[in-house]
Amino acid sequence: MNGAESLVHSLLASGVTTCFSNPGTSEMHFVAALDRIPGMRCVLGLQENVVTGMADGYWRMTGDPACTLLHCGPGLANGLANLHNARRARSGIVNIVGDQATYHRPLDAQLTADTEGFARGVSAWVRTATDAKTVGAEAAIAAQVARTHPGQIATLILPADTAWNEGGVPAARLPDPISPQADPHAIQTVADVLRTRKNVLILLGGPALRGKAQALAHRIAAATGARILAEMSSARVERGRGRPQLERVPYPVDVAVAALADVEHLVLVNSKAPVGFFAYPGKPSLHYPPTAGVHVLTRYEQEPIAALTTLAEMLGAPEAAIPDPGPRPDIARGAPTPEGLARCVAATIPEDCIIADESVSFGRGFYAETHAAPPHDWLQITGGAIGCGLPLATGAAIGGGGRRVLSLQADGSAMYTLQALWTQAREKLPVTTVILANRKYQILLGEYQGVGANPGRTAMDMLDIGNPDLDWTKLAGGMGVEAAKAHSLEECADLMRQSFAQPGPFVVELVI
Amino acid sequence: MNGAESLVHSLLASGVTTCFSNPGTSEMHFVAALDRIPGMRCVLGLQENVVTGMADGYWRMTGDPACTLLHCGPGLANGLANLHNARRARSGIVNIVGDQATYHRPLDAQLTADTEGFARGVSAWVRTATDAKTVGAEAAIAAQVARTHPGQIATLILPADTAWNEGGVPAARLPDPISPQADPHAIQTVADVLRTRKNVLILLGGPALRGKAQALAHRIAAATGARILAEMSSARVERGRGRPQLERVPYPVDVAVAALADVEHLVLVNSKAPVGFFAYPGKPSLHYPPTAGVHVLTRYEQEPIAALTTLAEMLGAPEAAIPDPGPRPDIARGAPTPEGLARCVAATIPEDCIIADESVSFGRGFYAETHAAPPHDWLQITGGAIGCGLPLATGAAIGGGGRRVLSLQADGSAMYTLQALWTQAREKLPVTTVILANRKYQILLGEYQGVGANPGRTAMDMLDIGNPDLDWTKLAGGMGVEAAKAHSLEECADLMRQSFAQPGPFVVELVI
Structure with a gap:
């Protein structure tokens, strides 16, 4: 051997x-x-x-x-x-x-x-x-x-x-490493904070954003009046009907700072105290009040369910029903907007859909409109290195055991790793990609204006990805993936529905 | 500021x-x-x-x-x-x-x-x-x-x-570093070797492959009976009519070892003694005889022209006419072959064309058929990291002051950096790309057979890039570059000729 x-x-x-x-x-x-x-x-x-x-x-x-x-x-x-x-x-x-x-x-x-x-x-x-x-x-x-x-x-x-070389020796599987338990003293401290302090924010990250841990956190929050948020970007959030309606820490500095302004105590559950994605002149790097108390319930390497269970018991928190998110929305119509697209998603996705989200600037409001969607998993870009979405969707489809994947994908970011579409075609994967075609690096145009200037010709040469426009029906077709353009939300919703009913991949170029 | x-x-x-x-x-x-x-x-x-x-x-x-x-x-x-x-x-x-x-x-x-x-x-x-x-x-x-x-x-x-932050201070240009001169003792040693030994190979690399240095090396070789070769891959070789008809060190181990078997002395001019691109079981890593004497005329950081001039003078080498490469070939016809494509290139390229070559397995014989082409520059992939050709061609067009670029590009390698076509369209660059569409990682299929096995299903899943076939006319069109398919050499030559007469980029998908 x-x-x-x-x-x-x-x-x-x-x-x-x-x-x-x-x-x-x-x-x-x-x-x-x-x-x-x-x-x-x-x-x-x-x-x-x-x-x-x-x-x-x-x-x-x-x-x-x-x-x-x-x-x-x-x-x-x-x-x-x-x-x-x-x-x-x-x-x-x-x-x-x-x-x-x-x-x-x-x-x-x-x-x-x-x-x-x-x-x-x-x-x-x-x-x-x-x-x-x-x-x-x-x-x-x-x-x-x-x-x-x-x-x-x-x-x-x-x-x-x-x-x-010869001489190879096959090795048996080694034991899975045991996740260390949370420190009982840390659990006690957090229980005391939750019992005695106000304006407590429980920030969930990583495995704490899966169903059971979320439900425990919801129960604790319901009993103590604490808020819950998800981290700004997370590997996998179990969402939709039957799960708590979590929002996430906002991306823009000013919005994040405002959202966290009243926090007096932060309880971190497999998460990190919120800092800016980038620094900006004259704006804070920490997005929570620097005077807030920061309490770590579980570190990244610790499994959160046991700690949350103990905490709920310590607090005597009763079972708490998940609030009804209201009726499932209908599709939106007309010109594409972030909220409208989110409603189309909520209206059309099949049960247990996997959503791979690299929607960047267009997608910041997607959460609010999708709480009443059927249960689904939401995967985000976690490290900020764009070009994550299409490969992530492809791998999630291979690991998803036949579950449909919806890939919400900004056009600029899609270009970094468009080759993933070919693998989707070759493996006949159930992936629907919606390309959000604004034909610019929209997030950078926003940032540029933040620098205090309107972009001139040279700056636009680096921020505008029209001239020539990318044609995603041709790009997808060149890699064997069927594709169509949509100019309105109802066209987009129709194409999504059709693709959800088919076995293979499909690309919708949504011109926004 | x-x-x-x-x-x-x-x-x-x-x-x-x-x-x-x-x-x-x-x-x-x-x-x-x-x-x-x-x-x-x-x-x-x-x-x-x-x-x-x-x-x-x-x-x-x-x-x-x-x-x-x-x-x-x-x-x-x-x-x-x-x-x-x-x-x-x-x-x-x-x-x-x-x-x-x-x-x-x-x-x-x-x-x-x-x-x-x-x-x-x-x-x-x-x-x-x-x-x-x-x-x-x-x-x-x-x-x-x-x-x-x-x-x-x-x-x-x-x-x-x-x-x-404010407080920036603009800096003036610093002096260009002076290239160190060759060691006079090294030049003397090489002169002695060339005068007194036989089976001497002068190996040129880097700046020694530009016109004047090549001509000096040719003069020295003509006077002493030494051979000249170029390194296997080089940044830029000035070639075509009026330049010495250099071959390069072959890529396959067995061919390289046979080509260098009689070498008793190696003279390195901004080059490195040839070693395998990869090692293979039971085959040598060094491609020249390990008993050969290795003499460094100029190291990478040294400028070769002065050393070659001194060497030619020391040897009393007279001016030597560059041999005529024969008539410019006609285009070849019929099914695509490497030699036939090379003849089409030689027959059609305009004067002072820049050729960016990432043809990989298909392109190993291109040199022999292009000696009689008009003068041109030949740029190769130098580090073996595929995905070099399209960006290289694009940058060469921007630096080339309007000179036409011909990008000879294997399809598998093209997929790593196909986004370069968009920049060609945006900047309206004079680049003609010929995609060599064999729809497999042909070089790897050859290597796989070298391992001693015929590939089964799992191996083919990793070596075959058909299923689905890539359609380069769609991929190029999706990025704003006009494109057409060619199934024969005459179709390819026609399309190349047409594109050479137009100002902007063009892609030919040559199905091989």
Whole structure:
């Protein structure tokens, strides 16, 4: 058995059964091993940031790490931006990065690069294999690292000779790391705050935005009068009818500061005290009052349900019914608006839809209009590296077991990773993409005006992505995905409904 | 004057007059300064690897560094693969990477990443600005680093407050670094080798592949009976009628080893002794006989013309006429073959054409058939990170002063950075792209068979990029570039001829 075969056996034994792939020459023995050993679903992406973004989406829906198969330092580099987003989402991923043979590397051939250096900024664990005998064991460790609560990125660099040499030893799955419990003293402190103080905000993040934890937080808030918010951007929020109607911390500084102005105590549940996405001259970096007390109920690596259960019991909080969000909205009509599109989404999505949201400037108000939609999962861009949405939707579809995915996608951001549409066509995935075609970097135009100037010709050359307009029906068609344009909300709603009834991918270009 | 304004003034003073850009919020003050201060041509790319690849192509044609404008660590990360290629091409580039304000960075907002860490692997110089007062001086240093012979990558990270704070001081251009002279002892040694030994190979790389240096090498070879070869991949080779008919070191191991088997002495002129692109089990890593003597005439940082002139004089080498390459070929007809396409290129290109070559497996024989073409420049992918060709062609067109660019582009590689076509349309650039559409990762299929197996279903899922076929006329049309399919060489030649007579970009999808 060669090293590559031991690697495949070890990944499969560790429950890693999907490989998002963009291989090169140095990975051919690994590809051959994947071909010979049954059990791994291999999904090709035509650019590496598609590959890594798919792995992120897959984890968010399954809680199992996929592996990526990337080619040398530059192949990894192409996938770093979505690994950055995955790191911020705390997704578990095992990167397998093929590289030059150990003895060839010192010769500094053309493709040789600082692979470990590129990996470090996004990985909780980086290891370059040195021997075919130990590759299997290292893969098992990588999978264990990836499964460390709530999820981590492990990068195993695989020099070609550690794949092709004989002597590989398959490794068994290592135990899943146990998530540390919340500190009882911290729970007691938070209980005291909730009992005795006012203007308390409970801020939920990560796994605290799943159904059971949300329901516990709602029960605690109902009993104590505390507010609840979700973090500004989250890996996965379970939303819609039957779930608490959470809002999220707003993006614009002034709006966020106003929304949090009366907070006297912050209770963090797998979340972080809100800071600005960016700094602005003369505006605060902290979006909550600096005088507020900050209390950590659970850190990222701690599982929130036990702590919230204990807290609810300590407070004697009774069961609390989730408020009815009102009737399901009808579709909106006429010219596209954010609120109107959100109502169309609420009106049309099937039960258990997965929404991948990289709507950027157009999408900030989507939450309010979708509380009465059927239950769904909402996945957001977590690290701010645009080009996340289409790959995320694609990976979520692969991990979603047939659930329909709705990808709400700003046009500028879509262009970073449009190759994901080809994978959707190849794998016949149930993904409906709505391209929000405003033909500019709208968020930047807003920011530019914030600088205090109207953009001239040179600035517009960098902020306007019309001239020429992108034609998304052609771009999608060029990759084998059926597509149509919509100029009104009712056209968009019709196209969404039609696509939800079909098995494969579809793109709606909504001209806004 | 704020820091951003001092930065723009300093770049312009240093001869940096083109900015390839993909900006974000943290760069808005820099964008505003570019808008207010005339003199910088700003060219937008819709993905950062397009931006960095354009800067590489621009340098190769102008010898002047462009600057890039990139957004935070992940924006830089998206551009690393083509910076890797640019590093291997020894191109001069000044990266300006916007980032979080100095005081905001410790708060670890979503987009915050290890920007310096990402930059290090591709940069000769990395600096994070700390103060608006010194940004101008740092920009001047960065431009000087970029101009250090033969060219280097300098990365200046620009925290937002160092751009928006007042107190900026414009810096004057620093002197261009003087290229060190070759060691006289090295020249004497090489002269002795050429005089007294046989089976000597002169290997030219980098600036030694420009006209005058090539002619000197030809003169030396003619006088001494030495062979001349170009490196396997080079940043820019001046070729065609009137230049020596150089071949390059072959890519496949066995072919390269056979081609170099009789070499007893290697003379390196701005080149490196040939090693494999990858290692293979049981095959050598060094492609020249390990017993051969290796003699360095000029290192990368040394200018080759003076050394070659001295060497020619020492040897008393007389002027040597460049052999006539024979008549210009006619176009080839029928089913596409590499040789036939090369003949079509030789038959149709206008004088002083720039050829950007990322033809990968299809293009290895292009040199032999194009010696009799009109004089042209041939740019290659230098670092093996595919996705280089379209951006390189785009940047070369911007730096080429109206010269027609022919982009010979493998389809799989084209998909990594297809967004470059949009910039070609926006800037109305004279670029003809021939997409070599074999609809597979052909090079990998060859490598896979080298592993000793026929690919099964799982392997083909990772090596075949048909299913669905990419339609390049739609993809190009979606980005505003006119396009047509060709199924025969005569159709391809006709379309190339037509496009050469038009001012703007055109794509030919050659189905092979």
